[in-house]
Amino acid sequence: MKTLTMNNGVEIPVLGFGTFRTAQEETEKSVLTAIESGYRLIDTAEAYHNEEYVGNAIAACGVPREELFITTKVTFRAFDDARTSVENSLRYMRLDYLDLVLLHWPFGNYYAAWRTLEKMQEEGKIRAIGVSNFNPDRFIDLIHYNKVTPAINQIETNLYCQRQAEHVWEDKYGITHQSYAPLGQNRANEMFEEPIVKMIAEKYGKTPAQVCLRFMIEEKVVVIPKSTHANRIKENIDVFDFALTETEIAALRTLDKKMNVAGNPENPEKVEIAMSWK
Numbered sequence: 001m002k003t004l005t006m007n008n009g010v011e012i013p014v015l016g017f018g019t020f021r022t023a024q025e026e027t028e029k030s031v032l033t034a035i036e037s038g039y040r041l042i043d044t045a046e047a048y049h050n051e052e053y054v055g056n057a058i059a060a061c062g063v064p065r066e067e068l069f070i071t072t073k074v075t076f077r078a079f080d081d082a083r084t085s086v087e088n089s090l091r092y093m094r095l096d097y098l099d100l101v102l103l104h105w106p107f108g109n110y111y112a113a114w115r116t117l118e119k120m121q122e123e124g125k126i127r128a129i130g131v132s133n134f135n136p137d138r139f140i141d142l143i144h145y146n147k148v149t150p151a152i153n154q155i156e157t158n159l160y161c162q163r164q165a166e167h168v169w170e171d172k173y174g175i176t177h178q179s180y181a182p183l184g185q186n187r188a189n190e191m192f193e194e195p196i197v198k199m200i201a202e203k204y205g206k207t208p209a210q211v212c213l214r215f216m217i218e219e220k221v222v223v224i225p226k227s228t229h230a231n232r233i234k235e236n237i238d239v240f241d242f243a244l245t246e247t248e249i250a251a252l253r254t255l256d257k258k259m260n261v262a263g264n265p266e267n268p269e270k271v272e273i274a275m276s277w278k
């Protein structure tokens with residue numbers, strides 16, 4: 001598995017496995033299949049209510065803990081007491097430390113939560129801390145008034161929502177760009193029907209989903225596709241035996257519609273949806 005080095009020297013796999021909306025009863029099996037297929041980064045969150053099942057898979061997989069990269073996120077409802085949230089995540093997953101903990105959304109008391117994460121990183125309970133759904137104005141603010149620069153910003157990023165402007169700001173501040181919804185949550189799957197994508201897929205004997213994932217990896221974006229199907233779990237990691245040309249990358253860049261299908265903290269309707277999560 002290829003890795004990128006984050007701003008604190010910790011390495012992160014360029015491709016990992018997502019677990020959003022994976023039902024509790026499917027989580028253990030799909031995470032185990034992912035680890036058996038070669039994934040080492042597993043992405044969960046307090047808000048997904050499946051950390052215990054991720055923990056079952058970690059316990060059963062037989063891969064040494066230090067070879068795995070486990071991410072979780074603190075939900076904004078817990079920002080006043082992020083320590084308890086992180087300790088609960090550790091307990092649910094039966095782990096001594098987490099590789100990456102993110103603030104899930106830039107709402108509520110995220111300054112307090114960030115300072116707690118800074119302390120927990122110092123204490124060795126977390127190897128790297130980062131943010132999610134932070135637009136550049138929010139992370140620039142956070143960086144200016146706190147000690148640690150986020151290692152990661154996890155934001156919706158896919159063929160139709162490439163976040164090229166955000167990537168420039170992340171680069172400027174040394175933040176690694178991580179994509180969620182790299183396949184558009186399968187809602188905007190007309191991206192798999194794009195003639196350019198299909199042409200490139202045919203040329204390399206790959207699927208359109210693999211082309212989309214490879215494109216983001218080549219753009220130095222870490223991807224964490226989710227699936228509950230073994231064939232797709234294997235398909236999504238099988239992207240390391242081909243490379244796109246500069247011309248192909250340039251052509252894929254033109255397909256950016258700057259269109260969010262999942263989250264965007266600037267969009268009040270999306271914010272209302274996020275606020276209503278239980």
Ligand SMILES: NC(=O)c1ccc[n+]([C@@H]2O[C@H](COP(=O)([O-])OP(=O)(O)OC[C@H]3O[C@@H](n4cnc5c(N)ncnc54)[C@H](OP(=O)(O)O)[C@@H]3O)[C@@H](O)[C@H]2O)c1
Nearest residue numbers: 018019020043180181182183184185186209225226227228
């Ligand atoms: N920080 C945040 O706010 C945030 C928000 C959303 C997601 N995330 C994280 O990012 C991860 C990935 O995002 P996501 O799960 O929202 O969306 P995604 O990975 O873009 O898409 C997942 C959907 O695509 C389908 N799929 C998977 N592989 C496929 C393939 N090769 N061909 C066709 N369809 C395929 C899956 O169906 P099946 O499962 O039926 O195969 C599922 O419906 C999440 O699981 C979560 O860990 C974070």
